[in-house]
Amino acid sequence: MLIHSITQAVRDTPLLELAHIKVPNGNKIYGKCEYANPAGGLKDRTGIYMIEQAQKSGILKENSVIVEATAGNTGLGLALATLHTPYRLILVIPEHFSKQKQSLIRALGAEVINTPQERGIQGALDKADELLSQIPNALSLGQFENGDNPKAHYFHTAREIYSELNGKIDYFIAGAGSGGSFSGIAKYLKEQNPSIKTMLCDPLGSHIGGFGKEDEGVCSHIEGIGNKTTPKTMDSTLVDKVLKISDTEAIEGVKMLSLKEGVLAGISSGACLMAALKLANEVYDSHIVTIFADRLERYIDERGIF
Template sequence: MIYQSISEFVGDTPLLKLNKIEIPNNNSIYAKCEFKNPAGGIKDRFAFFAFKKLFKAGKINKNSIIVEASAGNTGLGVALAAIEYGIEAIIFVPEKFSLEKQILMRALGAKVILTPKDEGMQGANLRAKEFLEKTPNAFSLEQFSNKDNPRAHYELTAKEIYADLGKKIDYFICGAGTGGTFSGVASFLKEHIKDVKCVLCDPKGSIIGGGEKGESHIEGIGNDFIPKNMDLSLIDKVIKIDDKEAYIGLRILAKKEGILAGISSGACLSAALKLSENIENRNIVIILADSLQNYLSKNLI
């Protein structure tokens, strides 16, 4: 098959049944392999979805500068979409996040501006807003509040999952950083499957799923604030996962299934295995949001 644009690579990712991992109580786990997107992560979907709408509406053009605060995956998606649409991208990234993502963003032509580690994502957001205010032609996708974020997953990710499994989905497990993936997919599934349960995989130290604020090294999910795109009413259950459990899940995916997925993917697998201890004969869908290549310097394997 011949493609004409990198945008054609976005979406239609595989849904893989995990057959080699020991799953308790005759449950089945299906993994949505979002690392197969062209920039290596699920945020490619939102970036291309939003860019297309903005260009069509005339809100951005070849002279625009896209400015975004990101832990990395949105930054990568934005950098790739910026190439497609021929505009400049500037990404504000907290220092604590993956070096590999920073390298890849720069490789895709984006300018990366690091913000202090202790300010977290809120600090990166604040500095991005300050830059926007003083820069002509600058525009932000505002991933934490832009309703096209959950809409992209409602229209695309969720429909792909539903097309593959239909009403056979009993549980959907996903983390939340901006809330876009969780809210978009959960909303669609609840509209179409009467008894589906949507489970938030939340790092210990994140307040999205409740609990005390603390430090987590599970990049891309969890936060120290509740994003506007996070619809808490869609959560049926919260499973808290610590760093060690996420790393164990990551290693299981690699060594049992041959899946080289990232830290949040390991967290979602661990959450699914925990859930499986208390249910029987159910189908569970999890999100594998990005690739292990983004975390090689962390020596997790």
């Protein structure tokens, strides 16, 4: 396929049926390989779609400075989307998040500002607000409240999944940080077939959607999914069930994906695999779809996975 911009390679990622991991009870598990996007993740879609829509609406000007708080992957998507634009991009990232992701963001020309680990993503959001008040022509696309975040997945990711399986889907499982991908995909799938069950893969200690209060005080290191609050982009009414996953389980899932399937996907992908396998122990003869959101090399050294 000949392309004239690397952003044209975003979307239309493979959907992999797991063939070497033992899936019980006659079930089939499919993983949408979002790590195959050019900047290596699901949020390539989000960043590009939000920039496209902001340009169409006239929000962005030639002298605009975009300031965003991110765990890293949305930042990578935005950096890719703004590479050939006049916009300056400043990304605020908690200091303990993947150094590899931060280096990749810089490689695409964006600026990175770190905030203290103990403040988590809220600290990054607060710092972004401070910068927005200080920098002329600064604006935020607000991934945690921007309706174009879930729309990126409603109009593209979800339709790809549904088409690739000819609608033969019984369960969809995904994590949620901003909730954009979960909400956009789940909404579209349920519109096509209300009997599809959409389930949240959620780290221990996360309260997104109001779930998980029973593990108050637990601190998860599964980047990109989980949240202590519920962003506006997360539609909790779409959650049919929550599957809680520990860091240990997520790392086990990462190892299974790489050693059994040759899938070099990140820690949230390992969590989603383990959630899908938990579900597969409870149901029979079903098609279960999940998301492999980003690449393993962003975490492998810092997490000591291998």
